[in-house]
Amino acid sequence: MTVKTRFAPSPTGFLHVGGARTALYSWLHARHQQGEFVLRIEDTDVERSTQEAIDAILEGMSWLGLNWDEGPYYQTQRFDRYNALIDKLVAEDKAYKCYCSRERLDGLREQQMAAGEKPRYDGHCRDSNATHDASEPCVIRFKNPLTGSVVFDDHVRGRIDIANRELDDLIIRRTDGAPTYNFCVVVDDWDMEITHVVRGEDHINNTPRQINIYHALGAPVPEFAHVSMILGDDGAKLSKRHGAVSVMQYRDDGYLPQALLNYLVRLGWSHGDQEIFTLEEMINLFSLDGISKSASAFNTDKLLWLNQHYLKTLPAEEVASHLQWHMTDQGIDSSQGPALASIVTLYADRCHTLKEMAEQSRYLFTEVTGFDEAAAKKHLRPVAAEPLALVRTKLAALNDWDDTSIQEQINAAATELELGMGKVGMPLRVAVTGAGQSPAINGVIALLGKEQTLARIDLALAFIAERAQA
Numbered sequence: 001m002t003v004k005t006r007f008a009p010s011p012t013g014f015l016h017v018g019g020a021r022t023a024l025y026s027w028l029h030a031r032h033q034q035g036e037f038v039l040r041i042e043d044t045d046v047e048r049s050t051q052e053a054i055d056a057i058l059e060g061m062s063w064l065g066l067n068w069d070e071g072p073y074y075q076t077q078r079f080d081r082y083n084a085l086i087d088k089l090v091a092e093d094k095a096y097k098c099y100c101s102r103e104r105l106d107g108l109r110e111q112q113m114a115a116g117e118k119p120r121y122d123g124h125c126r127d128s129n130a131t132h133d134a135s136e137p138c139v140i141r142f143k144n145p146l147t148g149s150v151v152f153d154d155h156v157r158g159r160i161d162i163a164n165r166e167l168d169d170l171i172i173r174r175t176d177g178a179p180t181y182n183f184c185v186v187v188d189d190w191d192m193e194i195t196h197v198v199r200g201e202d203h204i205n206n207t208p209r210q211i212n213i214y215h216a217l218g219a220p221v222p223e224f225a226h227v228s229m230i231l232g233d234d235g236a237k238l239s240k241r242h243g244a245v246s247v248m249q250y251r252d253d254g255y256l257p258q259a260l261l262n263y264l265v266r267l268g269w270s271h272g273d274q275e276i277f278t279l280e281e282m283i284n285l286f287s288l289d290g291i292s293k294s295a296s297a298f299n300t301d302k303l304l305w306l307n308q309h310y311l312k313t314l315p316a317e318e319v320a321s322h323l324q325w326h327m328t329d330q331g332i333d334s335s336q337g338p339a340l341a342s343i344v345t346l347y348a349d350r351c352h353t354l355k356e357m358a359e360q361s362r363y364l365f366t367e368v369t370g371f372d373e374a375a376a377k378k379h380l381r382p383v384a385a386e387p388l389a390l391v392r393t394k395l396a397a398l399n400d401w402d403d404t405s406i407q408e409q410i411n412a413a414a415t416e417l418e419l420g421m422g423k424v425g426m427p428l429r430v431a432v433t434g435a436g437q438s439p440a441i442n443g444v445i446a447l448l449g450k451e452q453t454l455a456r457i458d459l460a461l462a463f464i465a466e467r468a469q470a
């Protein structure tokens with residue numbers, strides 16, 4: 001049988017890292033098994049579901065590269081199907097109309113609480129013979145078995161055994177005619193031929209109830225894997241207060257999707273001590289049984305480390321396409337100037353994020369209009385005028401504009417003036433970049449081009465002259 005998994009988010013907010021990890025595990029299982037992956041939007045809660053959230057989820061999935069083979073399906077488009085099955089269950093005496101008033105249910109609840117019992121529906125209408133007017137509002141409840149237990153082997157949590165007497169008769173259709181979440185999920189997973197349900201552990205209490213519904217419908221029961229929570233580095237449930245939670249915020253903060261995927265796969269799943277996984281390796285090695293049962297703590301330093309790893313090791317052209325996004329985001333026009341792939345090569349060692357990379361390389365695409373004050377004070381002094389002027393002359397005469405030839409000219413100027421490299425290199429760096437820190441200056445100059453380099457040295461020389469007069 002073809003393995004089929006799904007990701008079934010409720011569109012009530014953005015795609016958060018917990019959801020993304022669940023989606024990734026589900027997707028990896030499908031890919032590992034050469035199966036199929038379905039995307040289903042669980043929008044039955046029409047009050048809280050928004051188009052904006054749907055778009056954000058689709059955007060997050062696409063950015064991560066978690067492609068789906070079917071869908072997105074929308075539960076709101078399937079109400080007829082759910083309702084037809086609910087009617088069938090009623091006709092088969094596997095579900096029933098319940099007319100209990102809010103007051104009765106509230107009273108029951110209070111009584112049970114006072115007696116120290118778990119609040120649950122008492123089955124009042126289950127076997128009632130009372131007659132009701134067709135117009136009288138009612139809900140439909142599922143007839144949960146009264147005896148026995150539901151047993152299933154969760155891929156993460158092991159064997160789970162819940163006595164049916166713990167479960168009450170669940171509402172499967174509300175008074176307003178809307179089918180409820182637990183029912184829709186079962187029908188969808190059945191209709192979509194889902195073989196493995198991978199979802200958050202917050203749903204584990206729903207699973208025994210859902211298994212009973214599968215049985216009532218005569219549907220095959222899928223396998224389950226309930227994935228634990230993600231905690232912040234302080235041990236509390238991951239929330240906004242820990243920084244980024246939305247997947248797209250990670251893009252905005254300068255992470256590569258590959259780094260986030262690698263980070264998420266390791267957060268709660270392991271394969272020996274291996275930390276770095278290409279997508280291909282993840283697919284080849286992933287197994288649901290390798291998912292850890294304990295909650296995992298988010299560690300931003302590790303994510304930063306992985307991000308830099310990918311900045312350094314992915315093909316520069318590929319990283320460049322992500323860097324382009326950040327250039328635009330920061331209002332830097334990179335259509336003129338060095339190729340972004342060469343920026344990646346020059347900066348990957350110095351940056352942990354693409355956001356930093358764009359910030360730090362901004363000067364290569366914009367005019368230098370001034371110099372960092374502290375750097376200028378230290379390095380653009382009258383003594384720097386001579387070495388700068390000599391480097392300028394040498395560079396102006398240079399035909400082969402490459403790293404090595406440029407470095408040779410800088411060395412030659414230092415030798416000629418009997419100066420240490422710093423006395424030439426630092427003024428040159430401040431002149432060309434506007435600041436006291438940059439990657440190797442010959443590399444920067446190579447990227448910047450002759451015209452810009454000479455113009456910037458001239459600006460620095462003018463600055464020194466002006467300063468000397470002041």
Ligand code: GLU
Pocket residue numbers: 007008009010042185198199200203
């Ligand atoms: N829609 C549910 C949620 O977003 C997931 C349900 C499921 O995976 O079965 O939490």
